[in-house]
Amino acid sequence: xxxxxxxxxxxxxxxxxxxxxxxxxxxxxxxxxxxxxxxxxxxxxxxxxxxxxxxxxxxxxxxxxxxxxxxxxxxxxxxxxxxxxxxxxxxxxxxxxxxxxxxxxxxxxxxxxxxxxxxxxxxxxxxxxxxxxxxxxxxxxxxxxxxxxxxxxxxxxxxxxxxxxxxxxxxxxxxxxxxxxxxxxxxxxxxxxxxxxxxxxxxxxxxxxxxxxxxxxxxxxxxxxxxxxxxxxxxxxxxxxxxxxxxxxxxxxxxxxxxxxxxxxxxxxxxxxxxxxxxxxxxxxxxxxxxxxxxxxxxxxxxxxxxxxxxxxxxxxxxxxxxxxxxxxxxxxxxxxxxxxxxxxxxxxxxxxxxxxxxxxxxxxxxxxxxxxxxxxxxxxxxxxxxxxxxxxxxxxxxxxxxxxxxxxxxxxxxxxxxxxxxxxxxxxxxxxxxxxxxxxxxxxxxxxxxxxxxxxxxxxxxxxxxxxxxxxxxxxxxxxxxxxxxxxxxxxxxxxxxxxxxxxxxxxxxxxxxxxxxxxxxxxxxxxxxxxxxxxxxxxxxxxxxxxxxxxxx
Amino acid sequence: xxxxxxxxxxxxxxxxxxxxxxxxxxxxxxxxxxxxxxxxxxxxxxxxxxxxxxxxxxxxxxxxxxxxxxxxxxxxxxxxxxxxxxxxxxxxxxxxxxxxxxxxxxxxxxxxxxxxxxxxxxxxxxxxxxxxxxxxxxxxxxxxx
Numbered sequence: 001x002x003x004x005x006x007x008x009x010x011x012x013x014x015x016x017x018x019x020x021x022x023x024x025x026x027x028x029x030x031x032x033x034x035x036x037x038x039x040x041x042x043x044x045x046x047x048x049x050x051x052x053x054x055x056x057x058x059x060x061x062x063x064x065x066x067x068x069x070x071x072x073x074x075x076x077x078x079x080x081x082x083x084x085x086x087x088x089x090x091x092x093x094x095x096x097x098x099x100x101x102x103x104x105x106x107x108x109x110x111x112x113x114x115x116x117x118x119x120x121x122x123x124x125x126x127x128x129x130x131x132x133x134x135x136x137x138x139x140x141x142x143x144x145x146x147x148x149x150x151x152x153x154x155x156x157x158x159x160x161x162x163x164x165x166x167x168x169x170x171x172x173x174x175x176x177x178x179x180x181x182x183x184x185x186x187x188x189x190x191x192x193x194x195x196x197x198x199x200x201x202x203x204x205x206x207x208x209x210x211x212x213x214x215x216x217x218x219x220x221x222x223x224x225x226x227x228x229x230x231x232x233x234x235x236x237x238x239x240x241x242x243x244x245x246x247x248x249x250x251x252x253x254x255x256x257x258x259x260x261x262x263x264x265x266x267x268x269x270x271x272x273x274x275x276x277x278x279x280x281x282x283x284x285x286x287x288x289x290x291x292x293x294x295x296x297x298x299x300x301x302x303x304x305x306x307x308x309x310x311x312x313x314x315x316x317x318x319x320x321x322x323x324x325x326x327x328x329x330x331x332x333x334x335x336x337x338x339x340x341x342x343x344x345x346x347x348x349x350x351x352x353x354x355x356x357x358x359x360x361x362x363x364x365x366x367x368x369x370x371x372x373x374x375x376x377x378x379x380x381x382x383x384x385x386x387x388x389x390x391x392x393x394x395x396x397x398x399x400x401x402x403x404x405x406x407x408x409x410x411x412x413x414x415x416x417x418x419x420x421x422x423x424x425x426x427x428x429x430x431x432x433x434x435x436x437x438x439x440x441x442x443x444x445x446x447x448x449x450x451x452x453x454x455x456x457x458x459x460x461x462x463x464x465x466x467x468x469x470x471x472x473x474x475x476x477x478x479x480x481x482x483x484x485x486x487x488x489x490x491x492x493x494x495x496x497x498x499x500x501x502x503x504x505x506x507x508x509x510x511x512x513x514x515x516x517x518x519x520x521x522x523x524x525x526x527x528x529x530x531x532x533x534x535x536x537x538x539x540x541x542x543x544x545x546x547x548x549x550x551x552x553x554x555x
Numbered sequence: 556x557x558x559x560x561x562x563x564x565x566x567x568x569x570x571x572x573x574x575x576x577x578x579x580x581x582x583x584x585x586x587x588x589x590x591x592x593x594x595x596x597x598x599x600x601x602x603x604x605x606x607x608x609x610x611x612x613x614x615x616x617x618x619x620x621x622x623x624x625x626x627x628x629x630x631x632x633x634x635x636x637x638x639x640x641x642x643x644x645x646x647x648x649x650x651x652x653x654x655x656x657x658x659x660x661x662x663x664x665x666x667x668x669x670x671x672x673x674x675x676x677x678x679x680x681x682x683x684x685x686x687x688x689x690x691x692x693x694x695x696x697x698x699x700x
Binding site: 074107108109114425426427428500523526527539545549550552 | 582585603612613
């Protein structure tokens with residue numbers, strides 16, 4: 001607690017919404033009796049321009065050094081009041097909010113009980129305010145250059161998007177040419193563009209832009225530095241290159257694997273994978289090898305895979321159109337969870353592709369005399385046993401992470417999820433962000449995404465990078481999580497528990513150090529630290545303890 | 556200290572993650588859903604920030620029950636905060652009975668920010684449970700001393 005706190009309490013009745021069942025003027029007169037409360041006001045709309053200006057002048061005139069708000073939820077008003085405090089010269093973190101509207105007035109019927117709870121909430125906020133400490137805000141410079149690892153469709157799209165946003169981009173590709181999976185695909189139906197044409201278009205766009213540097217046959221060796229200022233060591237054709245980047249986008253794609261044990265079969269001349277079939281469609285010399293009866297098997301390698309479903313529909317339709325014959329698609333239950341898929345399914349059916357759904361049962365696949373016999377219980381034919389024979393069976397594959405994910409993971413110091421793909425910071429909210437600030441992932445290296453999603457993902461990652469570094473500057477809260485070097489025993493608990501890998505060892509001070517730009521303020525390190533060497537400003541032990549004191553009071 | 560079950564209104568310290576439960580509580584208010592007024596919502600940035608010390612301190616100060624409300628599993632705003640919170644609660648539960656507090660008084664729930672009805676349900680069920688248990692033995696101890 002700092003000496004002589006002078007607290008300003010600002011109550012808001014939110015246009016008489018709060019005062020309907022809370023006696024704010026009664027609370028106000030009680031608050032005035034508290035010795036270190038220097039000022040109490042009650043206003044109609046505290047968040048209005050006029051009231052905010054008034055609040056600012058009260059703060060500077062009366063020399064208030066803590067602000068307590070009794071009003072709506074901080075999710076609505078916190079930012080507004082912090083700005084007002086900053087304008088009047090008070091550190092914006094010296095603010096404590098009692099949520100007496102959303103969590104009291106609206107909840108508890110009956111004026112007496114609601115009023116006494118609101119009074120307690122405000123007193124809790126005041127006790128917390130006494131312990132608040134200022135946090136300094138600073139700007140740091142961020143390198144605007146971006147490194148993109150992987151020159152597949154997502155990587156190229158991200159590079160083009162970023163270069164249009166005026167970022168200097170380095171596009172790293174392990175192979176000799178850009179394009180990744182686009183080289184293996186036959187069509188992007190219902191898009192009219194062929195993969196080859198799309199690839200040529202993207203490569204032309206990349207070549208045209210002066211601020212994209214393409215490094216083929218190159219690999220990332222090492223990353224040093226912090227978000228905003230990474231130093232990357234790259235190896236190209238055996239020679240090392242060092243570059244500085246502000247952000248990194250990982251777009252390395254995925255791999256596929258045929259799970260022999262799930263099928264109980266080996267691949268052969270007439271049991272092939274979807275990529276092999278795609279290759280047959282692509283080269284005209286192999287067209288005469290494509291037989292009359294083709295079956296596509298789905299949902300065996302995986303419960304469901306969007307990539308496999310889309311390519312079975314797409315290639316089944318293409319084979320039917322080009323070569324006639326019979327095309328069967330066998331699936332557990334067709335799931336059409338991407339835009340345009342329902343249309344593709346209808347089109348395939350209209351064209352004469354036949355679908356069989358085998359539900360939870362497993363079809364028996366037995367190769368015999370150059371043919372493959374498939375026996376299954378069809379869900380829609382009253383579980384009748386159906387026996388069919390195909391000349392060619394195209395099987396689905398498991399989408400698996402690439403082998404070098406583990407290596408890249410340790411180079412970048414990020415995490416993989418339980419399936420071995422790059423961990424997203426939040427599947428719904430931040431799909432392209434990794435656990436580390438400044439490192440993003442896009443395309444099928446983070447999830448089962450088909451081609452059009454991968455394109456969109458590249459753009460999404462580019463926008464996320466731009467959001468972080470567009471101005472070349474970033475705000476940081478200096479030492480929001482502060483480490484007491486005397487107490488720190490360097491046990492590394494915080495470094496291990498930080499979900500964003502934002503803590504490192506400060507070798508000079510022999511203590512842990514929080515990287516302010518990378519820190520996202522969860523406070524897990526402060527809670528885990530066995531020596532209590534870390535305090536999270538705004539949620540220190542004193543501040544939480546001060547609120548808990550009120551549990552002693554009778555309701 | 557026998558107390559009429561209906562008249563006893565339990566005090567519950569609810570540590571609410573600002574990215575889920577706190578917002579759920581807000582929308583419960585916006586939906587005008589009522590819950591026990593003995594619930595003290597304490598805002599934390601993440602359930603993983605709640606230390607064992609804070610939980611025990613709440614009991615020491617006279618809470619009849621403590622709730623830790625975290626983000627849904629696999630969808631924590633801070634990736635592993637809810638898992639940390641779970642581990643810590645499990646750790647405290649191991650010795651809570653030993654120090655004379657019924658383990659039912661400490662609970663962790665996962666809920667998302669749009670689950671206002673679940674927030675109300677969780678809080679009300681907790682209040683009911685505590686009403687059945689009666690006031691915290693710690694409080695009784697203080698009074699009986």
